Amino acid sequence: MLPAVTDIDAALAHPEWQVNEKAGEGNISKHVRLEFGDVDGALAAADHVVEGDYWYEGSTHAPLEPHCCVAEFDATGLLTVWSSTQVAHYLHRDLAKVLNLPTQRVRVIQPVVGGGFGGKSEPFSLEFAAAKLSMVTGRPVKILYTREEVFYAHRGRHPMRLRYRTGMNADGMIAGTDALVQLDGGAYSSFGLVTTYYSGQLLTAPYALPAYRFDSTRLFTNKPACGPKRGHGSVQPRFAFECQLDKLSERAGIDPIDVRRRNFIGERTKTVNGMRVTSNGFLECLDAVERESGWAGKFRRMPYGRGIGVAGSMYISGTNYCIYPNEMPQSAVQLRLDRSGRATVMSGCSDIGQGVESVLAYIVCEELGLDLRDVRVVAGDTDLTPVDLGAYSSRETFMVGNACLDAARHLRIKIAQTLAERWGVSPGEIVLADGVACATSDPAQFAISVKEAFQRAEARHGTLGSVGWYQSPKLGGEYRGGTIGASPAYSFTAHVAEVDCDPETGFVAVKHIWVAHDCGRALNPVTVEGQMEGSAYMGFGEALLETQRYKDAAPGHAFGLHQGPSLLDYRMPTSLDTPELHALIVESVDPEGPYGAKEAGEGPLHPSIPAIANAIYDALGVRCDALPFDPPSVARLLRGGDARANWERARAQVGGPR
């Protein structure tokens, strides 16, 4: 038996202790090195260069509902699997492949899911096991993971060790960045190829990086496999980079919000790694958090122990990259209307609590003038709905929303044509709104209910139905891996966090997080705010509390065992610990999204961690470069250096009276 490999160092030092025989070499799961521009030249010429090591502790998703599935193989040879998955389509494919069944004899139904956060975005052993047991026994089989099994199934956020070197010129402009990233992947690949790319590819906005290099290596270790968690692969590098920007701002003697403004990449542009940026509301995000937080009166101006910090980020609105390359739509919708005045939307989308089913209903209502209660959404059933790739990479509102808009507009045109013919007006004059169909030229004469309008259209065209679909345009850089990180639109976020620290104990209380997010357009502001608050909360929990740790070898007998696979020992913040969260929606109205919408589910998490780290520096004069910022760690930092002197110096530099 080989010795256990439980961390990055052991995985690198002992290629002969191979964890996964699929590794091409030693314990290397994936290696990516990409360089854009002359990084070494840019750093050599920069006025200030900051170099540092950062550690991002991994984390679990912790949805309240553990993974669960029921499988039934019936007498006709149809396998039906009900699963708390967020990717019904991929599960459908893999069940057929693994169990050697024709895909048309497999049906996957995704019921209401109690949270996913990326943790249910690939098929798990329970689905195959339940299906196989049902095939063998002819009886329905149910498997529900314990919380401990959820921790072992994992696919959580990768621990990453990051070494960053960033240069800045005296005017506050970023010169270049050099990143060396090592990912602790656990024992299997999961989506590790994508994670490895994302750990570099998603750093190139909202700031223009004139030169950028990343070298990322994912390693296999004898631990539960890591995978995608909210902000897949890009939360960890964002932490390191935004902390570096804070340090460089201090070196350059420029307010860190101003530094971020100066380096704004702009809209309708391309990043250094070839990603097309359409709308970009990042400056409005910075303005919003600066104004709402009272930044100018607080930064470097509060008493010792209290502090404020800023960070920014970008994220994708859906990936261009399907896990199996094909030319078919990424998302499709079927829509039907009938004489009862009701619309039914059928979509393979996965509602995991984010509310995508309601988004489809809003779109149909907007296009056809219906009351929300008169739209039914049938989703997450591979027998009843056309394919959608699932709830991951923040793609649902953007992609299935566009598909739904496409379908609804086809029917809207048919109805408008029908009424225009009857009333002798042009189709462009027909409006469907608030349950009424009318002609704008003479609404007093030409107005009927939308129900009657449906009936007239059904009489004119026959049974009313349409399909709509979305396929993203070809995007990305012209190099190997250049499509990974490419998205039809990017969201942008800025956070300001305010902390109140106890220098005697090391306890950090986050009092406020102002989170401004450019979501393109908020189709439902309440659910967008919910995503922003939930993201900020989740990032805050990872920053201060969550510890996905394994017992170390020190006592000699708990090597590699999870420290506490339960929600008592894996501590997530309670409502009492949670700061006041201020969600500030910014709408840039993207040309590619449905009504201008972009994503809101993952982007708003990213700046949480660095904004808190930067706020702790403002409060205490210590740099938290390793997660989590728990009291023992902060206390150690306070004991270890000249915290107070750093704090005084930083204040003297930026904090004089204005």
Added chain:
Amino acid sequence: MLTLPVFAWSRPKTVDEAMRVLAASPGECLIVAGGTDAVPNLKHRLHEPKRLVHLGGIEELRGIRVTDAGLEVGALVTLTELAAHPYVREHYAGVADAAEHVASPQIRNMGTVGGNLCLDTRCTYYNQTFFWREALGFCLKKDGTRCHVVPQGKRCVAAHSSDVAPVWIALGAQVEIATPGADGASGAVTRRLLPVEAFFVGDGVHNNVLVPGELVTRVLVPASSLGVRTAYRKLRPRAAIDFPMLSVAVAARGDASRIEALRVVVSALGAKPRTLGGLDAIAVGKPHDAALAEAVGAVAFKQCHPLSNVPYDTDWRHDMVPVFVKRAAPGALGVDA
């Protein structure tokens, strides 16, 4: 999902009936009141009783009474009731405060004073599923022979984790225990009283003096303790849910200008709460000033030794002992911390 083991169930209506049930299967019963600790422990197979004896039907164990003798708190009084009781809040603020520090509102609504006193000790190598413990190798508290916290240790060091007990001890409270008659089921039940401090023993496998068949019925705070002020401080990573990483109870007579008596109890270290020794010489007759606070903190640091039974940085917890003692003391001397 984690399942409960199979067990028989009794719900006696009186203490005598409970004692008969307990006597009928000696050593094979688990006494349950609120169940907030027992149920997860059953799911983890930390207890494997043949029978659960649920005390919920015993009316005489309910209620808080104030008599000439002092405060009587029934074992079935919930932590919510204890924390909200006006007399307790007025005279024993530290007791109410400690009760309010337990877990969460839902758990305090179910959890009882008796259950809190008898709370099983906790350890990172013990409060895990059967699967986890089996993977590691069982420990001497349950199913095994070795200690994972103190290699070669012969005695279990699982941590006493009750929030309220340290305050009871600091106050000099007593616990009333129903004891079976000499010949078990048929003998007359008697009640014995002993100081809460003497209730606990330094063995984490079973950290109190109860023998099978015995039952905690009440906690009594003698009237002589009126005038003693109490305060409680709890170290926990989160503002709710967590068991203590360290807990400090202080009871004092006098005020900031002159301390007449001072007791400090520190827990969540080992199997029983530790009452600091040597404080009388330092504190009695002295004013509460910075030098005294330092001196008491130094005694606490020297006498208290956190272990890795609690899964949180041990050195830091040690550093926090004097800090939390210093922070608790002013509350017991009527000064704002």
